[in-house]
Amino acid sequence: MFYITTAIDYTNGAPHIGHAYEKVLADVLARWHRMCGEDVYFLTGVDQHGQKVQQKAEAAGVEPEEYANAVMQKFIALWDRLGLNYDGWAATSDKRHVACVQKILTNLKEKGCLYKKAYKGFYSVRQEQFLTEKERNEDGVFGPEWGEVIELEEENWYFNLSQHIAWLREFITTHPDSVTPEFRRQNLLNAIERAEGVDLCISRPKNRLSWGIPLPFDPDFVTYVWFDALVNYISFAGYLSDGDPTLPEFSKLWPAACEVIGKDILVPAHGVYWYCMLHAMGFSDEEMPKLLVHGWLNIKGEKMSKSLGNIVDPNDLCDAFGAEALRYYLVRDTKTGYDSDYDPERLKMIYNTELANDLGNLCNRSLNMCKSYCGSVVHHGEGDDELSAALRTSLAETEATFASCMNAYNTADALGALNTHIKQCNAYIEQTKPFMMAKDETQTNELHRVLFHLLESCAHIAYLLSCVLPQASARMLEQLQVNAAALTPQTLAWGLLPDGHTVQAPTPVFPRIMSEEEKAKAAERAAKAAAKAARKAAQQG
Numbered sequence: 001m002f003y004i005t006t007a008i009d010y011t012n013g014a015p016h017i018g019h020a021y022e023k024v025l026a027d028v029l030a031r032w033h034r035m036c037g038e039d040v041y042f043l044t045g046v047d048q049h050g051q052k053v054q055q056k057a058e059a060a061g062v063e064p065e066e067y068a069n070a071v072m073q074k075f076i077a078l079w080d081r082l083g084l085n086y087d088g089w090a091a092t093s094d095k096r097h098v099a100c101v102q103k104i105l106t107n108l109k110e111k112g113c114l115y116k117k118a119y120k121g122f123y124s125v126r127q128e129q130f131l132t133e134k135e136r137n138e139d140g141v142f143g144p145e146w147g148e149v150i151e152l153e154e155e156n157w158y159f160n161l162s163q164h165i166a167w168l169r170e171f172i173t174t175h176p177d178s179v180t181p182e183f184r185r186q187n188l189l190n191a192i193e194r195a196e197g198v199d200l201c202i203s204r205p206k207n208r209l210s211w212g213i214p215l216p217f218d219p220d221f222v223t224y225v226w227f228d229a230l231v232n233y234i235s236f237a238g239y240l241s242d243g244d245p246t247l248p249e250f251s252k253l254w255p256a257a258c259e260v261i262g263k264d265i266l267v268p269a270h271g272v273y274w275y276c277m278l279h280a281m282g283f284s285d286e287e288m289p290k291l292l293v294h295g296w297l298n299i300k301g302e303k304m305s306k307s308l309g310n311i312v313d314p315n316d317l318c319d320a321f322g323a324e325a326l327r328y329y330l331v332r333d334t335k336t337g338y339d340s341d342y343d344p345e346r347l348k349m350i351y352n353t354e355l356a357n358d359l360g361n362l363c364n365r366s367l368n369m370c371k372s373y374c375g376s377v378v379h380h381g382e383g384d385d386e387l388s389a390a391l392r393t394s395l396a397e398t399e400a401t402f403a404s405c406m407n408a409y410n411t412a413d414a415l416g417a418l419n420t421h422i423k424q425c426n427a428y429i430e431q432t433k434p435f436m437m438a439k440d441e442t443q444t445n446e447l448h449r450v451l452f453h454l455l456e457s458c459a460h461i462a463y464l465l466s467c468v469l470p471q472a473s474a475r476m477l478e479q480l481q482v483n484a485a486a487l488t489p490q491t492l493a494w495g496l497l498p499d500g501h502t503v504q505a506p507t508p509v510f511p512r513i514m515s516e517e518e519k520a521k522a523a524e525r526a527a528k529a530a531a532k533a534a535r536k537a538a539q540q541g
């Protein structure tokens with residue numbers, strides 16, 4: 001089973017392009033593994049509890065649950081638009097999750113992993129955490145990232161995190177595949193080296209924060225949001241669910257093959273708290289989830305933030321360019337693990353060159369030529385030639401590269417390899433000139449061979465692209481009359497289109513994205529043509 005999850009998004013604000021990137025990446029990987037014939041379970045969802053939601057709800061004059069659910073609907077609507085095909089939805093106010101978190105807390109307390117103590121210190125309201133000396137700037141103050149910092153004395157419950165740090169260091173050191181990419185694993189190892197013997201405060205007094213999961217053994221407290229949120233990966237996978245039929249069977253899913261998270265929540269949340277929580281619950285080294293850590297999408301090199309007013313709403317991009325153009329851009333222009341800059345000009349450029357020009361033209365020209373010269377029937381043609389053999393070799397190599405990149409979560413290079421082959425197909429048209437062959441009856445056999453090579457390539461490309469562009473891929477396969485249901489990347493072989501196969505006439509799948517200027521020019525041209533036609537009709541009439 002390939003169990004893939006993502007971070008769950010806070011419901012204190014609307015979804016932005018960073019959230020969309022992570023979810024599209026996970027969806028593409030989930031679809032890829034499904035194509036490969038694996039059983040896949042894809043979980044995503046929302047993180048609903050915490051002070052920020054409580055404050056926003058108060059300001060809006062509604063209950064926190066109502067507020068969190070309304071924001072959740074925005075995420076669900078966006079994921080529908082972006083074509084995310086998830087199997088489970090994790091919402092932390094869900095009763096099944098609440099029950100699981102409470103059982104875990106009870107078990108940990110019984111095991112002696114939790115204790116209560118009083119603590120006085122500086123507290124960041126924005127980050128909902130106590131600050132230590134480490135968090136002070138060089139000039140001794142707490143930086144603006146912490147927002148309002150107050151002094152607070154409070155009794156709370158603690159998780160004995162420090163007792164698991166030695167194990168964690170050993171585990172991360174001896175399990176190179178625990179965190180991908182490797183440099184993020186090194187970041188985590190460095191952070192563990194610096195980790196002090198500090199335990200984790202896992203409660204918040206109810207009089208300060210009521211919107212959370214009550215501690216089952218101390219009703220004056222609710223659970224700290226991270227301790228609650230991290231559990232979603234197992235609660236919604238059926239952990240301690242007593243066979244609840246609405247949840248999956250835990251033993252079939254766990255451990256997660258891939259938890260997709262951003263670099264900001266590797267240390268300490270996932271890399272330290274989560275692994276140590278699982279270890280305390282009794283999970284073995286072999287039962288630890290694998291983390292895939294992606295970078296951040298920035299705007300002109302800057303972090304997206306409300307104060308800078310540079311937050312990009314993916315809905316606007318779907319309106320302007322279409323959901324699939326956005327999907328392609330997100331996983332093509334970002335190298336998994338690294339930061340990248342969101343740039344609408346690059347989105348347009350990549351779409352127009354790689355999809356509208358390279359792939360769109362290839363499919364349209366190939367189908368059109370097949371229609372004009374062969375009545376839309378594919379003939380294999382006899383014999384072989386060097387250029388055709390080279391094209392077949394290129395396709396086979398491309399497919400191997402595509403698969404190995406996708407298996408290594410490297411969507412950018414997988415799509416790059418596919419684009420290189422598409423360009424080679426277009427070059428093959430220019431080299432073999434099927435449009436000239438069609439004028440010479442002695443070259444019918446060669447013409448058939450060339451068109452077959454082109455359309456066969458189109459079919460393979462359309463199939464592989466289904467994990468990134470499910471709708472466009474389905475339309476291309478429909479025009480090529482290929483049923484992809486029984487295909488897998490492993491068994492994909494030359495000869496998808498049998499001799500005598502009939503294809504459809506093309507309808508463009510990737511219309512160019514035009515600038516306002518281009519649109520105005522196109523409208524002008526269309527108006528002129530219409531006027532000319534009207535004049536002609538009037539003269540004739």
Ligand code: MSP
Pocket residue numbers: 006007008009010017018019021022047229230231232260261262263264265295296297298304
């Ligand atoms: N609720 C926590 C995660 C709990 S997981 C048990 C959280 N939420 S978040 O809404 O702030 O972020 C959700 C995911 O989006 C995180 O993985 C985060 O790294 C990612 N991103 C948030 N902003 C981002 C960018 N600008 N770029 C890419 N991903 C970013 O953290």
